Amino acid sequence: MSLVLTPLSNFPLIEPGDDLAELLIHSLEATDIQIADGDILVLAQKIVSKAEGRLVNLSTVEPSARANELGEITKKDARLLELILRESRAVLRTGLNTIIVEHRLGFICANAGIDHSNVRGPWGKEEDWVLLLPEDPDASARRLQEQIYAHSHIHIGVSIIDSHGRAWRNGTVGVTIGLAGVPGVVDMRGVPDLFGFRLRITQIGAADELAAAASLMMGQAAEGSPAVHVRGFPYALRNSTLTEIIRPKEQDLFR
Incomplete structure (x- = not known):
């Protein structure tokens, strides 16, 4: 199994009111990518916010x-x-x-x-x-997913990411702030490990792991690669929302 992340080429600077779905489709074609069921597009929040006039x-x-x-x-x-x-x-x-x-x-x-x-x-x-961040990143991701399906009849996932710092560690990493058709968390509890022990606690932050990987491809300065095509994501796509990722306040021991 291989996970392949490809930054989309010839992506323009976004202005308020731009049709982001149309620009993504054109950029996929320019990058010579034929999307397939199960693919994911990971987008920097900045292009979504700009298109939405934030x-x-x-x-x-x-x-x-x-x-x-x-x-x-x-x-x-x-x-x-x-x-x-x-x-x-x-x-x-x-x-x-x-x-x-x-x-x-x-x-x-x-x-x-x-x-x-x-x-x-x-x-x-x-x-x-x-x-500012998008008003409703989950809704933004769903709209893009639906618009791309209307054009291609292909089921893909869409993830919108931002760069955040982390408690106890230096440096920023890419994290998910909105998603459609991408699992936020993959629950591995009850799954046997190599020696037959059934996992009791493990829940994988799959959307954030993907966000961090895509952020490496995007860069943080003048790289100009705000959209990344992903193929080979190792988990089944399904509907999800940001709330799946955020730990409830009553369980937050670090606040």
Whole structure:
């Protein structure tokens, strides 16, 4: 069994309103890939957010008293902090140049996933533009899956990923924030190991393992490879949602 990840070539810079499904289909053709049942497309959240118009210019944001208070602590732009607050359920940790939140989608991350890098807007200063995560990444993934099926009549999975830091470890890794037709977690409990012992605890974060692999192919700077075709995923495709991946708060021993 082989797992093959192929970055899609000739992928354009995305602008708000672009038909992302159509661009993916064209890029698959340019990369000489004929999609097949069971394939997966892994997409950087940035292209999904841009296509959905999730750009915000900081000059249009009026910071609240809470944002100004956090600005004194973190030394971050209070306008950016206001957006972070709007995208979050709760602020968990703060420090110099650092704010860790529970995002409204349920996961823990820095800056509510709001990004400055590789972002430009139609007017004003480039440094004033930021990009928010998709409003509903699961729904975004489902739409793309359905649009590609309507074109090809092929059943594929779609995963939308972002780069997150991790508690206790340095460096960011790719993690899943939205998915359609891809198992978030594969439950191996009850499956025998090499010596016949039946596993009792093992649940594999399959979607996040794939996200990390695809993130290696995408790069983090100027590589320009925001979409990766995957063939040979070792688990059966099935419907799933982000909630499958997020540990319930009552079971979270690290918060």
